[in-house]
Amino acid sequence: MENRRTFIKKTALSTAGVSVGLTAMSAKSYGRILGANDRVTLGVIGLRGRGKDLTGAFSGMSDKGVYIKTVCDVDTQFFEPVRELVAENQDGKKPDSVQDMRKVLDDSKIDAVVIATPNHWHSLASIWACQAGKHVYVEKPSSHNIWEGRKMVEAARKYNRVVQVGFQNRSSSNVMQAIGFLHDGGIGDVFMARGTCFKPRDSFGISPDSDPPETLDYDMWLGPATYRPYNEKRGHYNWHWHWNTGNGDTGNQGPHQFDIARWGLGKRVHPVKVQSMGGVFGISPHGCSQETPNTQTSLFEYNDGKILEFETRGRFTNGEAPSGIKIGNLFYGTEGWLELKGSNWKAYREREEVPFAGSGMEAEGAAVGGNNSYRAAPSSDGHFSNFIDAVRSGDCFDLNCDILEGHMSSVLPHLGNIAYKVGETLEFNGEFERFIENDEANMLLTRNYRHPYVVPEKV
Numbered sequence: 001m002e003n004r005r006t007f008i009k010k011t012a013l014s015t016a017g018v019s020v021g022l023t024a025m026s027a028k029s030y031g032r033i034l035g036a037n038d039r040v041t042l043g044v045i046g047l048r049g050r051g052k053d054l055t056g057a058f059s060g061m062s063d064k065g066v067y068i069k070t071v072c073d074v075d076t077q078f079f080e081p082v083r084e085l086v087a088e089n090q091d092g093k094k095p096d097s098v099q100d101m102r103k104v105l106d107d108s109k110i111d112a113v114v115i116a117t118p119n120h121w122h123s124l125a126s127i128w129a130c131q132a133g134k135h136v137y138v139e140k141p142s143s144h145n146i147w148e149g150r151k152m153v154e155a156a157r158k159y160n161r162v163v164q165v166g167f168q169n170r171s172s173s174n175v176m177q178a179i180g181f182l183h184d185g186g187i188g189d190v191f192m193a194r195g196t197c198f199k200p201r202d203s204f205g206i207s208p209d210s211d212p213p214e215t216l217d218y219d220m221w222l223g224p225a226t227y228r229p230y231n232e233k234r235g236h237y238n239w240h241w242h243w244n245t246g247n248g249d250t251g252n253q254g255p256h257q258f259d260i261a262r263w264g265l266g267k268r269v270h271p272v273k274v275q276s277m278g279g280v281f282g283i284s285p286h287g288c289s290q291e292t293p294n295t296q297t298s299l300f301e302y303n304d305g306k307i308l309e310f311e312t313r314g315r316f317t318n319g320e321a322p323s324g325i326k327i328g329n330l331f332y333g334t335e336g337w338l339e340l341k342g343s344n345w346k347a348y349r350e351r352e353e354v355p356f357a358g359s360g361m362e363a364e365g366a367a368v369g370g371n372n373s374y375r376a377a378p379s380s381d382g383h384f385s386n387f388i389d390a391v392r393s394g395d396c397f398d399l400n401c402d403i404l405e406g407h408m409s410s411v412l413p414h415l416g417n418i419a420y421k422v423g424e425t426l427e428f429n430g431e432f433e434r435f436i437e438n439d440e441a442n443m444l445l446t447r448n449y450r451h452p453y454v455v456p457e458k459v
């Protein structure tokens with residue numbers, strides 16, 4: 001089986017094009033290669049929710065030579081709490097704060113950026129960063145649509161930047177252990193993978209359009225998205241449930257489990273067929289502006305007939321499998337099946353009800369050991385440390401989730417959402433990343449970008 005490094009090398013794109021031409025494109029920032037002991041200076045873009053978590057994590061690595069110089073958000077109300085958080089981890093040194101991410105990218109002293117914006121900004125911010133000579137850590141899904149995700153891959157390769165996608169399970173010891181068990185034939189030939197996203201999502205209500213708060217640069221917040229008047233129910237966090245800015249829970253929590261499912265199946269190609277159905281159930285459209293489904297089932301078929309299933313449930317539901325999985329994965333093989341809940345996994349032989357392998361267990365029984373040990377794997381250094389190490393080496397092949405891997409997994413929820421919108425079973429040409437004989441679906445591969453926030457054809 002070819003390893004990740006070989007795969008990325010084989011599929012890396014070498015493309016020609018012109019850059020946007022940000023002022024940070026200096027020889028110093030573009031060509032700099034860090035040594036193992038050099039300080040890595042970061043800028044963080046997006047400070048609410050996940051962005052605050054990432055800021056805390058990276059500033060907590062100050063003893064490892066990581067330094068946050070600047071934090072950025074289009075809403076200034078988030079500045080001071082995050083600056084204080086960073087100062088606690090950086091010997092009282094507060095970072096600068098700016099509203100416009102381009103000021104972060106123009107700073108030649110910043111080596112890499114952490115992007116935790118809403119989904120519709122992921123691609124353009126990452127591409128701008130690569131053009132400015134910055135390495136990138138970007139949250140999942142890597143893109144808002146399939147076409148712009150491919151442009152991210154092209155930009156990373158063209159500018160030789162390290163771009164890590166926030167699929168943190170790629171750096172989880174127990175998850176890596178479970179995937180290794182599957183790939184070693186632990187349950188035979190894996191022919192089906194299932195991902196679940198059962199998160200309670202109640203109505204968040206509805207409100208009239210209004211003026212944006214004074215702290216918010218609304219034009220910058222919209223960025224590439226189609227213009228619409230400000231509405232508080234379509235803003236912070238609720239942007240997930242509107243197609244203009246988000247991808248629903250299938251494209252919110254879902255990408256993590258899509259990634260594990262594809263990884264476990266060992267698929268490094270796109271599926272050839274997809275169908276999806278669902279809707280918004282239990283919530284009145286007159287009392288909530290949600291557009292994305294809160295209940296959705298998506299099915300994917302690969303060219304060898306293997307299947308990937310994914311289910312999103314936002315209403316009242318049970319868990320699945322003996323562990324009561326609500327956020328997790330299931331794998332089915334010719335000799336048994338495996339459940340993965342969080343970072344804990346158990347494998348069952350054929351129709352037996354007692355696991356014969358799993359995290360913290362031996363391979364030949366739940367209590368009795370055998371020759372093939374699958375006890376807890378050595379602890380990984382974590383996804384964030386992996387990114388910093390790759391920034392220092394300047395080698396994208398050192399990443400646990402390079403942008404190509406992130407793009408391949410992010411395509412899956414995008415495919416499911418397109419099939420849901422079109423309402424048909426779709427055939428997909430993975431080589432060209434286009435649907436076969438379906439113009440309506442192909443129109444949804446990208447979007448109309450709002451000037452000047454345009455993802456370029458040539459990066």
